[in-house]
Amino acid sequence: MSDTILSVKDLKVSFDTYAGEVQAVRGVSFDLKKGEVLAIVGESGCGKSVTAQTIMRLTPTPPSRIKSGSILFDGDIEITKLSDRQMEHIRGSEMGMIFQDPMTSLNPTMTVGKQITEGLRKHQRITGDAANKRALELLNLVGISNPESRILQYPHELSGGMRQRVMIAISLACNPKLLIADEPTTALDVTIQAQIIDLMKKLSEQTQASIIIITHDLGVVAEMAQRVIVMYAGKVVEQGTVDEVFYNPQHPYTWGLLRSIPRLDEMGGGDLVPIPGTPPDLFAPPKGCAFAARCPYAMQVCLEEDPDHTKLTADHSAACWLLHPDAPKVERPVEAGGRKHG
Amino acid sequence: MAEQPILQVRDMKKHFNVGGGRILKAVDSFSIDIARGETFGLVGESGCGKSTAGRTIIRLYNATSGQVLFNGEDIHKLSGKKLKQFNRNMQMVYQDPYASLNPRMTVGNIIAEGIDIHGLYTGAKRRARVMQLLSDVGLNEEHANRFPHEFSGGQRQRIGIARALAIEPQFIIADEPISALDVSVQAQVVNLFKKLQKDHGLTYLFIAHDLAMVKHISDRIGVMYLGNLVEVTSSQDLYAKPLHPYTESLLSAIPIPDPEIERRRERIILEGEVPSPLNPPSGCPFRTRCPKAMPECAAAKPVLKEVEPGHHVACHLY
Numbered sequence: 001m002s003d004t005i006l007s008v009k010d011l012k013v014s015f016d017t018y019a020g021e022v023q024a025v026r027g028v029s030f031d032l033k034k035g036e037v038l039a040i041v042g043e044s045g046c047g048k049s050v051t052a053q054t055i056m057r058l059t060p061t062p063p064s065r066i067k068s069g070s071i072l073f074d075g076d077i078e079i080t081k082l083s084d085r086q087m088e089h090i091r092g093s094e095m096g097m098i099f100q101d102p103m104t105s106l107n108p109t110m111t112v113g114k115q116i117t118e119g120l121r122k123h124q125r126i127t128g129d130a131a132n133k134r135a136l137e138l139l140n141l142v143g144i145s146n147p148e149s150r151i152l153q154y155p156h157e158l159s160g161g162m163r164q165r166v167m168i169a170i171s172l173a174c175n176p177k178l179l180i181a182d183e184p185t186t187a188l189d190v191t192i193q194a195q196i197i198d199l200m201k202k203l204s205e206q207t208q209a210s211i212i213i214i215t216h217d218l219g220v221v222a223e224m225a226q227r228v229i230v231m232y233a234g235k236v237v238e239q240g241t242v243d244e245v246f247y248n249p250q251h252p253y254t255w256g257l258l259r260s261i262p263r264l265d266e267m268g269g270g271d272l273v274p275i276p277g278t279p280p281d282l283f284a285p286p287k288g289c290a291f292a293a294r295c296p297y298a299m300q301v302c303l304e305e306d307p308d309h310t311k312l313t314a315d316h317s318a319a320c321w322l323l324h325p326d327a328p329k330v331e332r333p334v335e336a337g338g339r340k341h342g
Numbered sequence: 343m344a345e346q347p348i349l350q351v352r353d354m355k356k357h358f359n360v361g362g363g364r365i366l367k368a369v370d371s372f373s374i375d376i377a378r379g380e381t382f383g384l385v386g387e388s389g390c391g392k393s394t395a396g397r398t399i400i401r402l403y404n405a406t407s408g409q410v411l412f413n414g415e416d417i418h419k420l421s422g423k424k425l426k427q428f429n430r431n432m433q434m435v436y437q438d439p440y441a442s443l444n445p446r447m448t449v450g451n452i453i454a455e456g457i458d459i460h461g462l463y464t465g466a467k468r469r470a471r472v473m474q475l476l477s478d479v480g481l482n483e484e485h486a487n488r489f490p491h492e493f494s495g496g497q498r499q500r501i502g503i504a505r506a507l508a509i510e511p512q513f514i515i516a517d518e519p520i521s522a523l524d525v526s527v528q529a530q531v532v533n534l535f536k537k538l539q540k541d542h543g544l545t546y547l548f549i550a551h552d553l554a555m556v557k558h559i560s561d562r563i564g565v566m567y568l569g570n571l572v573e574v575t576s577s578q579d580l581y582a583k584p585l586h587p588y589t590e591s592l593l594s595a596i597p598i599p600d601p602e603i604e605r606r607r608e609r610i611i612l613e614g615e616v617p618s619p620l621n622p623p624s625g626c627p628f629r630t631r632c633p634k635a636m637p638e639c640a641a642a643k644p645v646l647k648e649v650e651p652g653h654h655v656a657c658h659l660y
Contacts, residue, residue: 043524161613189387191612194595219597224657242601260529262558274529
């Protein structure tokens with residue numbers, strides 16, 4: 001038996017709009033191991049959320065369309081080929097999702113208890129009493145005190161952190177094998193974010209579910225993930241273990257991300273080094289490397305041909321012409337990666 | 343004698359009457375001095391009163407009590423011509439670059455609105471000033487005739503900054519100016535703030551919840567909790583030796599983008615959530631979540647006092 005729970009191969013997703021085709025995801029491949037926490041980072045519009053939603057088949061068709069590629073789940077289930085009905089069976093029972101905004105993703109007209117048991121009643125043949133008992137267990141598990149009174153409350157009666165705990169309880173209800181968390185802490189304050197991250201780390205150890213966490217916060221990545229994928233303009237530009245990507249980054253976009261954020265533990269602190277310009281328009285993606293227009297090291301070849309991934313270690317790879325044997329050697333900027341301590 | 347601070351806020355309070363005889367104490371105890379040319383960062387979680395404090399300082403709200411002295415003059419007592427003069431000296435940059443620009447005005451007219459209101463320039467001089475401002479914030483001349491929807495978030499924030507600069511203020515309040523922007527663009531805007539400060543000798547009150555960014559840009563930082571300023575010190579000191587238990591836990595909650603440090607780090611995870619400002623706890627506002635709370639914390643509210651040179655804290659431990 002393989003230890004891979006999810007295998008995405010050359011996934012391409014487009015949106016058909018009145019203005020033309022938006023190529024949101026342009027060839028994404030990665031594997032997720034059982035029990036692993038994988039982070040996908042990138043800026044708005046890089047395709048990270050569309051990738052996640054496509055794995056759960058949550059993007060409606062039309063306007064979205066899976067152009068090509070495969071998503072293999074749990075060995076032999078080809079997600080891209082499933083009917084809506086088959087997908088409905090997997091969603092909620094085999095895969096769970098945690099959304100960014102717990103206020104808009106919970107149903108305001110249903111009690112918390114009802115929302116947790118909804119999935120249980122649908123996917124597992126259990127009685128109402130057993131479902132309620134499980135709901136109480138789940139609320140306990142996600143650290144909500146007085147679950148007996150909470151299950152009778154409505155989302156508006158809960159705070160933001162509480163609502164996110166309820167979302168997590170719902171997504172865990174049927175013991176899913178895969179949990180996708182799309183910016184799960186972005187709408188929360190830092191002290192509440194710390195509580196939720198702490199909870200998710202504990203749960204991933206306890207339940208052995210694989211987690212994909214989508215975020216723009218590199219601090220959250222360093223804290224939670226074992227592996228990380230960096231996306232830019234609908235493609236994966238670099239992937240590897242957190243240590244490889246943070247301490248030995250190879251793609252100039254990863255360097256740019258690491259240099260443009262201030263660190264709480266830096267003393268003195270020089271100027272931040274922003275990435276100049278803005279990401280390309282995905283109505284008409286550039287012919288060569290999508291980052292070339294903003295890249296200080298861009299060469300002629302970068303404008304003409306998109307680089308393939310160069311494999312550096314078992315986990316680490318980057319898509320950049322600088323890694324070609326004939327490319328000039330470029331010194332990585334000091335602020336981008338490298339160990340600061342020990 | 344030391345130079346008079348450009349801004350002195352003395353025990354400012356802003357209470358809102360929310361009906362039913364209930365009072366929301368959005369800002370309850372707030373005193374700071376800001377020196378000319380300084381960047382003062384104000385941090386805290388949502389609902390702590392940091393934005394209300396900023397808006398009361400610039401008199402978008404009238405203070406319930408207390409004084410706000412700008413160059414020694416109490417701005418909450420000004421009216422007529424003097425108020426207009428003050429408005430020229432203090433300007434604001436807002437959080438949401440989509441909502442804070444009038445979609446029906448061209449960028450040129452948005453930037454020049456203050457110039458027109460204060461009657462500073464007309465005709466060719468007005469035009470030249472707008473062009474100068476556009477280039478100061480890294481936009482170009484042709485942008486003046488376009489409308490806000492044609493710009494990205496980062497560019498819109500530059501327009502908002504140009505508008506604030508148009509009437510040559512001495513003091514700018516920036517309320518979460520970068521939270522709506524992507525990380526790589528945040529750095530562009532922060533560097534612009536720093537450059538403009540150097541070029542124009544500006545003083546900033548920088549309000550944000552992102553402590554790492556605030557620490558990066560600020561000389562001194564004030565931490566707010568539930569309407570109260572609980573700690574004020576230099577930004578280096580705040581990280582190196584936080585005194586207030588809330589500041590300690592806030593710092594410990596922020597993840598650092600370095601996996602090795604994260605693996606070693608011990609977190610102080612606060613229990614529970616911020617109490618309602620409609621019904622704050624007796625005594626110290628933080629005592630219900632404080633890991634070091636003592637009996638006296640419920641009895642009396644601690645006042646902000648200087649415990650080390652330049653380091654102020656409101657806590658019974660000190």
